[in-house]
Amino acid sequence: MSRTPPAPRAENPPPRPESPEPPPERTAPHAEISSARAGEAAVLRAENLVKTHYGEGAPAHAVRGVDLSVRRGEFVAVTGPSGAGKSTLLHLLGGLQRPDSGSIWLDGDCTDGYGEARWAVERRRRIGIVFQFFNLVSNLSVADNVELPALLAGVSRRRARAERQQLLSELGLQGKERSMPGELSGGEQQRVALARALVNHPPLLLADEPAGSLDSKGTREVTRLLSRFHQRGQTILLVTHDARLASAADRVISFFDGRIADDAELDGTPSRGTGISGVLELRD
Amino acid sequence: MRLPLLALLARGPAHGYELKQDLEQLLGSAYPQPNVGQIYVTLGRLEKSGLIEGEEVEQSSRPNKKIYHLTDAGREALRAWYEETADEPRVRDEFFMKLALAPRTGLADQIALINKQRRQYLNTMRELSRLAATEDRDNRVSQLLIEGAMLHLQADLDWLERCQEELEEQG
Secondary structure, eight states, rough: TTOOOOOOOOOOOOOOOOOOOOOSSSSSSHHHHHHHHHOOOOOOOEEEEEEEOOOSSSOOEHHHHEEEEOOTTTTEEOOOOSSSSSHHHHHHHTSOOSSEEEEEEEETTEOOTOOHHHHHHHHHHTTTEETTTTTOOOTOHHHHHHHHHHHHHHOHHOOOOOOOHHHHHTTTOOOOOOOOGGGGGGHHHHHOOOOOHTOOOOSSSEEESTTTTHHHHHHHHHHHHHHHHHTTOEEEEEEEEOHHHTSSSSEEEEHHHHEEEEEEEEOOOOSTTTHHHHHHOOOO | HHHHHHHHHTTOOOEHHHHHHHHHHHHHTTTOOOHHHHHHEEEEEEETTTSEEEEEEEESSOOEEEEEEEOHHHHHHHHHHHHHHOOOOOOHHHHHHHHHHHHHHHHHHHHHHHHHHHHHHHHHHHHHHHHHHSTTTHHHHHHHHHHHHHHHHHHHHHHHHHHHHHHHOOO
């Protein structure tokens, strides 16, 4: 039955170019085993993630034993009702919150021993994130917002500027370099956030309700841009309650009550039943 | 099909193939076009019921064609059509019956039913997104048709989500 979590996927990504890596802060007990698996590494893998929020009232079991693997080049959407825990899941995967138990591997590297600082480094190098409310630095210009993560990652000023120029023009934001975030529309701010997330060419892009505060035109725009970056090979994990946005992905995970209820490849094969002509036909 | 054809004839007389072309131009490639045979059959019925009248026009090298125009009764029918509001879309009643009856039959799991149905809707949604991307952006009527279909599908998907939420809570 489709309630059971999916079997691990076949993983056979192309070799990744060598890059200097800071040493892990602490070696996880099962690092040996996981690095053996790393030969067949997914961009992102999670095993048995659990996260419970303790606040007022009963503890909220946000994530209850999630196994997940995202292959290189995949575009995965996680959908579900609000409060299902999907944003918590994304926060765990981006190191913004730590799981109570379970492990996460980035490109085959176990992150069990990563502290705050190391995760911050990873969010510049291997993971780009966009949020519902853009989270731009409000007193920095558009250009500085985009260049900042590149500079923090040690890229030269010149290259940071070149990357920024290229991304902004690609995202239709030429001429907005000097603007402050507050002067832009929501859709424009989200495009700046997208440029900021991608400026260091992270292998993985995480998007947390990226259209959640946009109107339907802005939603279409974000959908189109994510699809375009995906077509160029960007791996994307998206959390959204918007079915239209989710359908841009090639795999949709339905998340209910802290668990994966379904994990479906959208293969684009014509759907059964009357399908697309059935929903479009005007009848009298 | 009947009333849209009447509406197309409100502007002036036309023959069957012209009406098909008008429809294509208006709605774009998104709309599943009726074949020309369907159009001729419908025109025949409209003529029989006195809403339109056809006139044979001789053509030198080809068989005669029939040019239709709206009768007074036809114009009246069209006016009445515009007077009425349209019916609401209906909940997918067949799926709902399956879902509601599943526990009694012992033949299907409700969550599995929802998952299967969702996959189908999502695939259709994906096709619609692609269609919207390939369809002429300037054809507003056609883009709105696709967007309407997507919003309906979205409502159905939201409703599936609600069903699943309720059922997962019980389970």
